[in-house]
Amino acid sequence: MDMTRIRDRMVEHHVTRRGIRDQSVIGAMRMVPREKFVPPGSEEFAYQDAPLSIGEGQTISQPFIVALMLEKANLNAGDKVLEVGTGSGYASALISRIARHVYSIERHEKLALQATDRFEKLGYRNIDVRVGDGSKGWAEVAPFNAIIVSAGAPEVPTALKEQLHLGGRLIIPVGGGEGQRLKRFTRTGGAAFEEEDLGGVLFVPLIGEDAWTASHPMYTATTPSLPETIAPKPSSPPNAQGGSMEKIYKLPALPEGVLDHSEFQQRFWAVQRISWIVFMLLLVTCLLGLLGRGGPFSRQTLLLPEGSVDFPVISRWNAPEDMTVTFTPSSEDRVFTIDAAFLQSFSVQGIDPPQKATFARDGRIGYVFPADSAGPTQIVFRLQTQLPGPRRTLIGMGGETRTQSTFIFP
Known part of the structure; x- marks a missing residue:
């Protein structure tokens, strides 16, 4: 399988044709082997424009969304970029082909180690x-020219805004459940930001102190809900009324299968594999001439008490x-009949040897052939196919x- 050609086709069909124009992003996507960033056994699906499960309840985003986020980040060769949500490492790899340096944070140690190894x-x-x-960013190496967040937050974490350079761009999905919007925030002053809405998206949740809490059963929820506050932690400092000043967001319940759809993917991949196997078998069969005229599978013989009929099935x-x-041998005249549907599929061009007589009865055409008790008699009907399709x-x-x-x- 030529992955380079498949990668180029993915870029052409799912990236450039959908409006991505940044040549640095397009070049990076042609360069980085996405198949190296998916689980073993999933390489053949790496270049479909769809998210893929990578374990730990996380996904590798569809290529178009990754390209869109990178383009909207306006990355330059000298930029220092923070990515929040390393995942498989694919987005960080793309950014590294464009920017000077990438700092990437991942909550799951297993995914972080796998990405580092890649x-x-x-x-x-x-x-x-x-x-x-x-959600806390990476203060030790801040500020950043761009921050790209590959997970959805209830609202923009303050730390990420503070770690932007003046003129820096923050790309982040914001909102709960199915109400996520991809936003771009550009820092225009000390505490001033220009906000742009880039459209609706659906990302896995950003888990952190300044984002969603991990206590919600997010992968078993079946109905969407809006963010809400929950009881404060016992360690939270009380306010004057004895309550808590700390607000913790409860993770919204998302439709089942949105975040962890590996079971569906496995079924889908199985169907694809079976379809390809059937297609290849059919192709090989055709190339060998097994289904063509004269091939062993192109004809069928029907047995009847008074003889047999050999006819084309394809x-x-x-x-x-x-x-x-x-x-079969007989001392009486033999009769062979066909119905009107036969004459819609085939026209009879000739009969060898010719029939003794022809008759029509009850919507059927009958051909009478003379008796021959000496041995089997073969009659050849010369036909011309007419209407295409199954008959x-x-x-x-x-x-x-x-x-x-x-x-x-046809």
Whole structure:
């Protein structure tokens, strides 16, 4: 499988055709092997424009969304960039091909270690990863020219705004449940920010002190709800009324399967694999001529008490065909019948040897052939296919009939 060609096709179909124009982003997506950032066994699905499960309840975002976020971040070669939510490391890898240095924070240690290992193997040396609370940013190395958050927050964490350079851009999904909006905040002054709405999105939640709490059963919830405050922690400092000044957000319940859809993906992949196997078998069968005219699977023989009928089961529209009728020895005239549907599928161009007589009765056409007790008699009907599509007709000998099926390709 030529992953480079597949990657280029993904960029063309799912990135540039959908409006991404930043050449640095397009170049990075052509360069970074996305198949290296998905779980083993999922490589063939890496370039579909869909999120994929990477474990720990997390996903690798669909290529278009990643490209959109990077383009809206207006990345430059000299930028220092913070990514919140390393995940598989794919977005950090893309950023590293554009910016000077990337600092990436991941809450799950397992994912952080896997991403670091991928960076080392691919030779991406300008990425630092640490395990921590992404809602707090990375103050030790701030400020940043751009911050890209790959998880949804109830509101913009204050720390992330504070860690932006003047003129810096913050790209972050904001909102609860299905109400997330992708926002861009540009720092225009000490405490001044210009806000832009980039459209609706659906990301996994940003878990942290200044984001969602991890206590909610987010992967088993079935109905969406809005963010709400919950009881304060016992350690929270009381206010004058004895309450708490600390507000903790409760994670919104999302529709089942939105965040962790690996089971659906496995079923989808199984169907795809089966479809490809069937397609390849059919292709090989056709290339070997097994289904073509004269191939071993192109014809069928029906047995009747008074003989047999050999006819095409696969043919082409407006193509010559033949049907061979074999009668057993008999001292009486033999009769072969076809119905009107047969004449819609085939036109009879000739009969060899010719029939003794022809009759029409009860919507059927009968051909009478002379008796021959010396041995079996073969009659060849010269046919021309007519209407394309699947065809079912009735053919008969004497008083017995059989259903004949033929598929005529257009």
